Amino acid sequence: MTRAPIAVGIDLGTTNSSVAAIVGGVPTVLPDAKGRTTTPSVVSFPATASTREEAVLVGHVARPRLIDDPTNTVYSSKRLIGRSFADPAVRVARAAMPYAIVEGVNGQVAIQTRAGIYSVAEISAMVLREMTAVARRHVGTGPLKAVITVPANFNDAQREFTRVAGRIAGLEVLRIINEPTAAALAFGFDGSRDGIVAIYDFGGGTFDMSVVEIRDGVYRVLSTAGDPFLGGDDIDVALAGMVADKFRRESRVDLRRSQTEWQRLLFAAEQAKCELADREQTEIALKEAAFAEGGAVDLHTTVTRSDLATVAYGIVDRSIELTRRGLQAARLTPKNITEVVLVGGTTRVPLVASAARDFFAREPLRDIDPMHAVALGAGLHAALLTGIPIKKDQKSASPGAALLVDVLPHSIGMAIAGGGVEWVLRSNSVVPTEEKRRFVTHRHGQENLRLVLLQGDSPRAAECTKLGDFTVTGLRPAPAGEVQIEVTFEVDANGILSVTAIDLDSGRVCSRRLKISAPSDDVVTAGTARITSGRGGQAS
Ligand code: ADP
Ligand code: MG
Secondary structure (H helix, E strand, O other): OOOOOOEEEEEEOOOEEEEEEEEOOEEEEOOOOOOOOOEEOOEEOOOOOOOHHHHOEEHHHOOOHHHHOHHHEEOOHHHOOOOEOOOHHHHHHHHHOOOEEEEOHHHEEEEEEOOEEEEHHHHHHHHHHHHHHHHHHHHOOOOOEEEEEEOOOOOHHHHHHHHHHHHHOOOEEEEEEEHHHHHHHHHHOOOOOOEEEEEEEEOOOOEEEEEEEEEOOEEEEEEEEEEOOOOHHHHHHHHHHHHHHHHHHHHOOOHHHOHHHHHHHHHHHHHHHHHOOOOOEEEEEEEEEEEEOOEEEEEEEEEEHHHHHHHHHHHHHHHHHHHHHHHHHOOOOHHHOOEEEEEOHHHHOHHHHHHHHHHHOOOOEOOOOOOOHHHHHHHHHHHHHHOOOOOOOOOOOOHHHHOOEOEOOOEEEEEEHHHEEEEEEOOOOEOOEEEEEEEEOOOOOOOOEEEEEEEEOOOEHHHOEEEEEEEEOOOOOOOOOOOEEEEEEEEOOOOOEEEEEEEOOOOOEEEEOOOOOOOOOOEEEEOOEEEEOOOOOOOO
16 A cells, blocks of 8 residues: 655744644644744854754744844745845845845845855745654655645745745645635635635734635635735834833833844733733833943833733734725625634734724634644645545535635736736636737737736836746738737636737747746746746746
8 A cells, every 4th residue: 555645734934834734634733842833934043054054943943043143043034035136025124134135146035144145945945844844753754745825915936936945845845825725724624614704814924814705615715915014023013112112211221222132122022912812911021121331221011901902003903904905805895704714823912803803793713723724724735635534524525625716816917018017817806717818910020929927916017026928929921910919818727827829810829838037846826826837938
């Protein structure tokens, strides 16, 4: 008998990562040797090692080094993955992160540490390798297959580099799926949960909301909205800011001036925030919080739930505004929602949970730990894809459940004269979908038609992600306007995007898949829209 395939689901989080698999037929988050089910997505480089990997610290051991060695300790790198160095979001990150974000190959982002320069995919690979090590304690040897999750608003490049990170880590990446989709799978799995589910996922660094329709084990994402720069971290910063202001008034020392002091305060603020999930007030105490001219100064203060609510209000409100937009995109109101699912550690903040409850006017589901839902869903998806049997109480899991119907996270179109974009497939359109466009030659003797394919949501081509070129060659030399070409843009049920041109003059058909401006890979996922990268195509 052949050994059952080994497949896991990995929630590669901005702040924390988790890995899940089917153990004894039951979806399970796999604990590490100390029983912990989440691992900080933090990588630290304590030595200038030539054997670089041996000296790298990842996860729980790396996290305290955010304080002790901030310039060599990388966190929230997911915010950088797949972005170009010129990306405005990278500029924001450079100002905010204590580690050095530099320009790498091909204008990509890279991270400079004392151990050398690493691509963001390499950093993510180190986190994934750590998750693999956690998984290995439970699943044994053999090639490890994985479903990895990403935020719904990730574009192709971000998904592509996540896939690359998986491969660097030695994983066989089965699929890249949206985090809210995975969460829906985890919550909807028992078959008694048909309906329209709103997934409100508030993590450490990102906020995502999705509306998912679940019918007979088929999941259809009706719309998504989110912000990759909104999370519990922002609440920590706001709470630490409040404490720092009070401390400055009392001691005339600004903790924000020293990176180490500020990081210590951020840690303490985060801890206080978590404690306030279970009680009305807590203490923040930092021995030798700062060194002033008169010597060391301690910090001791009480923070209450209402303090937390005050500083978090704007952050929570923004998430609700995005939620409203997500519903609007699906042409729904809170009344149409059957269930609300809370995902992500930040939903443990009482104000957050109550804001979501008030907006939807219903009690959210909480029977799965919000920190585990995404990994569990990814683990289920991996099992469904590889035929690992899953025990089920009521209805048995059908492999059909793995066929997630999804939406395009961004529009797909082409560059037009003057720096604009003509959209062909709009974001949030349900796949499978197909659109045709007709082109005519505009020059005498024109032999080629070249389209620059873009993905994005900006009306300006320069602000969109270039997917690649699509060139139709060998047109009959003729007067301008005589040769017509019909181009079909299609995303099928499996999410493969293909572009096909028919030369209406000669009947010749020219079809191709897109060349993504990233290391070659067989399949890239966009939403669940997979884009197969071309071989030997024009470089973009
Ligand atoms: P991500 O998906 O971005 O990696 P997580 O879902 O792991 O994030 O959530 C991490 C965030 O959740 C952090 O900001 C952390 O402080 C917060 N968090 C975790 N537990 C609690 C808690 N009990 N109360 C409030 N916030 C919490
Ligand atoms: Mg998450």
